[in-house]
Each structure stands twice: as structure tokens, then as C-alpha cells.
Amino acid sequence: MPSKKLEQAINQQIQREFYSSYLYLAMSAYCEEINLDGFAHWMRSQSEEERAHSMRLFNYLHSRGGTVVLQAIAQPPSKFRSPKKMFEEVLKSEQTVTKEIHKLYEMANKEGDHATAVELQWFIQEQVEEEKTANDILAKLAMVGDQPAALLMMDRSLGSRGQQ
Numbered sequence: 001m002p003s004k005k006l007e008q009a010i011n012q013q014i015q016r017e018f019y020s021s022y023l024y025l026a027m028s029a030y031c032e033e034i035n036l037d038g039f040a041h042w043m044r045s046q047s048e049e050e051r052a053h054s055m056r057l058f059n060y061l062h063s064r065g066g067t068v069v070l071q072a073i074a075q076p077p078s079k080f081r082s083p084k085k086m087f088e089e090v091l092k093s094e095q096t097v098t099k100e101i102h103k104l105y106e107m108a109n110k111e112g113d114h115a116t117a118v119e120l121q122w123f124i125q126e127q128v129e130e131e132k133t134a135n136d137i138l139a140k141l142a143m144v145g146d147q148p149a150a151l152l153m154m155d156r157s158l159g160s161r162g163q164q
């Protein structure tokens with residue numbers, strides 16, 4: 001069973017992943033509002049993925065005989081100034097999550113909790129992907145600039161997430 005300190009830290013991470021899910025859902029709503037349906041679809045998929053991250057830790061804690069204590073989820077912003085500003089927030093948010101997961105990993109190692117350390121390795125790899133994706137999309141948005149035709153092409157491409 002993880003130590004009480006580690007259990008509490010995992011519960012906090014469950015909350016952070018739920019907040020990410022909530023944040024992406026808020027971003028999806030914003031994209032719908034500005035008629036970028038492809039971006040909205042992408043954000044909704046991302047929101048579901050974050051929920052799956054929470055559930056992965058939820059299941060893990062149970063499998064180790066720990067106690068899950070769900071915490072309050074803060075209200076995410078509802079206004080994002082532009083798709084580019086929105087993805088800058090995505091990157092910032094994922095970088096924060098990465099740092100927190102690294103801290104958690106260090107804590108597990110310090111306590112000699114190998115099972116938790118191995119479980120967290122999956123999250124460490126996942127964060128490499130999350131940051132890469134955010135960076136790639138940001139780079140494309142920089143190329144798009146303020147050309148609506150290019151933005152609509154990107155919208156179509158993001159709209160195909162999960163269909164390839």
C-alpha cells in the first residue's frame with residue numbers, strides 16, 4: 001500500500017487530471033462558439049483523454065489498497081483570446097502537469113515504492129507526447145498567422161482526430 005503521504009499526492013494528481021479534463025472541455029466550448037468545429041472536436045477528445053488519466057490513477061490507487069478521496073475541481077476560464085493564445089495555455093498547463101508528475105515520481109523513488117514509480121513512468125512518457133503535440137500545433141498556428149483559409153484547413157485536420 002502506498003504511504004499516506006504518497007496516497008495524498010496521488011489523490012492530488014487525480015484532481016489535476018480532472019482539472020485538465022475540465023479545462024479542455026471549456027476550450028472545446030470556446031472553439032464551438034467561434035465556429036471552429038474541428039478544434040472543438042480535438043479539445044473534446046483531449047478532455048476525454050485527461051479523464052482517462054484520472055481514472056488510471058483512481059484504479060491504480062485502489063489496486064494498491066489505497067483510498068481515493070476526490071477533491072473539488074476549480075472553475076476553468078471560459079474565455080480564450082484566440083486559438084493561438086488557447087494553445088499557449090495548453091502548453092503551459094501540460095508543462096505544469098509534467099513538473100508535478102516528476103515530483104510524484106521522485107517521491108515514490110525516495111520512499112522505495114517501486115510499483116508507484118513504474119506506474120508513473122507511463123505518465124512521464126505520456127507528458128512527452130502531450131508537450132510535443134502542443135508545441136507542434138502552436139508552430140502550425142504561428143504559420144497560419146491571420147489567414148482564415150489556413151485556419152480552416154487546420155480546423156479540418158484537427159477535426160479528424162481519432163479517425164485515422
Ligand code: MG
Nearest residue numbers: 017020050053
Ligand atoms: Mg494528463
